[in-house]
Amino acid sequence: MLGDSVKPTRSRLERILKIAALGCIAIGLTIQFIPVKEIGNNPPARFALDAPPEVAAILREACFDCHSNETRWPIYSRIAPASWLMARDIHRGRTHFNFSEWADVDEDERNDDLENCWEQVESGEMPPWFYVFPMHPRAKLSQGDKLLLKSYFLRGAKGAEPAKPPRVTQAK
Numbered sequence: 001m002l003g004d005s006v007k008p009t010r011s012r013l014e015r016i017l018k019i020a021a022l023g024c025i026a027i028g029l030t031i032q033f034i035p036v037k038e039i040g041n042n043p044p045a046r047f048a049l050d051a052p053p054e055v056a057a058i059l060r061e062a063c064f065d066c067h068s069n070e071t072r073w074p075i076y077s078r079i080a081p082a083s084w085l086m087a088r089d090i091h092r093g094r095t096h097f098n099f100s101e102w103a104d105v106d107e108d109e110r111n112d113d114l115e116n117c118w119e120q121v122e123s124g125e126m127p128p129w130f131y132v133f134p135m136h137p138r139a140k141l142s143q144g145d146k147l148l149l150k151s152y153f154l155r156g157a158k159g160a161e162p163a164k165p166p167r168v169t170q171a172k
């Protein structure tokens with residue numbers, strides 16, 4: 001009968017799948033013990049943005065997880081290999097510029113950063129699509145959000161109003 005001839009192949013396949021699944025679980029558990037220094041680490045520096053509250057709210061939602069020391073570290077950020085990818089993005093993001101460390105850079109550099117930010121937002125590069133979907137739908141920028149950001153990002157650009165002096169807060 002057909003069933004008889006299929007049976008041995010299927011059970012061998014089942015055995016292989018079972019071993020493969022156990023192998024995956026073992027690897028999955030083992031990699032949890034590989035230490036990643038950056039995970040959960042928010043350095044103490046804080047800078048109070050001199051942005052209007054509605055702009056600050058957008059930046060917090062869409063940019064701060066990767067470009068500040070106020071990263072929200074969700075549970076899945078502790079689980080390898082997702083944690084490795086996040087640590088890498090956050091490390092690279094903070095290296096490019098870090099809103100929390102703006103107390104240590106001068107006005108010119110801040111304005112350069114701001115103009116870069118506008119380029120990234122205007123072109124749709126930032127926030128990265130893989131961040132927005134599926135984990136952070138609220139980071140998606142509407143046209144209105146972009147206009148608000150534009151007015152803030154380009155405030156120091158040539159021909160714009162002179163920027164107000166920054167307010168600096170102490171690290172908590």
Ligand code: HEC
Nearest residue numbers: 062063065066089092093096116117120121126127128131
């Ligand atoms: C998921 C993490 C993440 C989020 C959220 C994010 N960024 Fe980035 N950003 C990065 C990474 C990673 C890089 C470095 C990209 C590279 O090296 O190619 C970067 C680079 C940049 C740069 C420098 C680009 C350059 O080439 O000089 C700017 C400016 C920037 N981001 C602005 C923003 C702004 C503004 C937001 C919010 C609207 C934002 N980013 C949200 C991860 C992020």
